[in-house]
Amino acid sequence: MPSKNFVYRNIRQINDGGYKVMHYKLIKFLKFIPLNIISLLIVFLIRVASLVVIIKLSPIDGSRVGSLYAAKFYLKLKKIDGLGKKNCIYLFFIHNQFGHVNYQWLKMWKKSINILPFSLLWQRVFAINRFFPNFKKYAMYNLYALTSPEMMKKDETFIKSLKNNNLDKITKIHHPVVELTKDKIKIGEKFLKKTGSSNYNFLCFHARDPSYLNKSFPKRDWSYHNFRDSDIQTYVPAVQKIAEKGITCYRMGATVEKKIHCSNQKIIDYGNSEDRSDFLDIYLSSKCRFFLCSMTGISIFPETFNRPIVYVNCYLIPQPFMNNSLFIFKKYYLNKEKRFMTFKEIYKLGKQNHAAKLRELDIKLIDNTPEEITELVLEMNSRLNSTWEIKKEDEDLQGRFWSLFDDTFIKSNTFRIGAEYLKKNENLLF
Numbered sequence: 356m357p358s359k360n361f362v363y364r365n366i367r368q369i370n371d372g373g374y375k376v377m378h379y380k381l382i383k384f385l386k387f388i389p390l391n392i393i394s395l396l397i398v399f400l401i402r403v404a405s406l407v408v409i410i411k412l413s414p415i416d417g418s419r420v421g422s423l424y425a426a427k428f429y430l431k432l433k434k435i436d437g438l439g440k441k442n443c444i445y446l447f448f449i450h451n452q453f454g455h456v457n458y459q460w461l462k463m464w465k466k467s468i469n470i471l472p473f474s475l476l477w478q479r480v481f482a483i484n485r486f487f488p489n490f491k492k493y494a495m496y497n498l499y500a501l502t503s504p505e506m507m508k509k510d511e512t513f514i515k516s517l518k519n520n521n522l523d524k525i526t527k528i529h530h531p532v533v534e535l536t537k538d539k540i541k542i543g544e545k546f547l548k549k550t551g552s553s554n555y556n557f558l559c560f561h562a563r564d565p566s567y568l569n570k571s572f573p574k575r576d577w578s579y580h581n582f583r584d585s586d587i588q589t590y591v592p593a594v595q596k597i598a599e600k601g602i603t604c605y606r607m608g609a610t611v612e613k614k615i616h617c618s619n620q621k622i623i624d625y626g627n628s629e630d631r632s633d634f635l636d637i638y639l640s641s642k643c644r645f646f647l648c649s650m651t652g653i654s655i656f657p658e659t660f661n662r663p664i665v666y667v668n669c670y671l672i673p674q675p676f677m678n679n680s681l682f683i684f685k686k687y688y689l690n691k692e693k694r695f696m697t698f699k700e701i702y703k704l705g706k707q708n709h710a711a712k713l714r715e716l717d718i719k720l721i722d723n724t725p726e727e728i729t730e731l732v733l734e735m736n737s738r739l740n741s742t743w744e745i746k747k748e749d750e751d752l753q754g755r756f757w758s759l760f761d762d763t764f765i766k767s768n769t770f771r772i773g774a775e776y777l778k779k780n781e782n783l784l785f
Contacts, residue, residue, distance in 0.1 A: 557644060684701060
């Protein structure tokens, strides 16, 4: 029960921290008494109103752009009439104090979903509601569970409540669930013209590094996320191949650790430029030919606008609901056994406590090489040009790869693991 967990957690924290922690919690409790009384009244009203209409609340993590995955799937399910009961009102609120990393992004979403003001009040309402029976009736489904096979496997109760055809329908929604205004589009087009490009004729690329979290929340140790990082310079050879075709390439990122080293004027370090803005981050992601990236929050921009994505340096299967997208894994080397882990073994590691599992099993992660990244990028470019040669050998390997996973998850028919990568690592198909 949530109430028991809350009590146990606070008792443990007081035992660990002593008088100072107890004093802090007491002051905090007294400070929020008026707010808690109002919140309790709202919880009561919500439950009374359920005789006519059910109000469901859903928190949004305001510190990460990727937190809006839940809202994205809410709109997709709404579009295909897959939310279930008709007499429901769905409301969102920001559940933390950090604000939003991209205010333009949040502003756009406010036009598509109901985001409540006075976040602190709704945080308390949501928390207090959990102390009462049947609290899940007034909370939105865990729509974040739809983002990956691992998450869907964890929330099987919710997944089973969705009809299989609804999971298929989600991948067929090509129209973006949020839109750019005409005025904003003109600003984006002006930037593209200034940098020698045009809509759908440029590449975006990005490699996750620790700079954003370290800069935004410097008091916290974020090193347990380091296994997700990769070196942006290893992406440059692939990007150069695209730039040589006359296609402009923009390095993305609101906060980046390194500058890129490249003499090709078609490759622009936009993330380190004075032109970088919250809006242009979204606009470029929504109008690119395709987006090259590792598994990181910024991928939600091209994903929301249904742009093709090349995911590299993946530590799990990324977003299989994406259409016309490709991915490849990092290599997992078991030091004690002196061998690489198979794809199925990597999948079974799961998303939760991933860093701890890597340490426990003494696993060394090996980033994708520039050659592997280049092969995948060229495959994507060839597929978009309709010049990719479909070989029976490649299709058989794809079939063998996806047959490794018998869990239910949303997968587009055009989401694939890289052909050359799979061919060279056929020994991991067990």
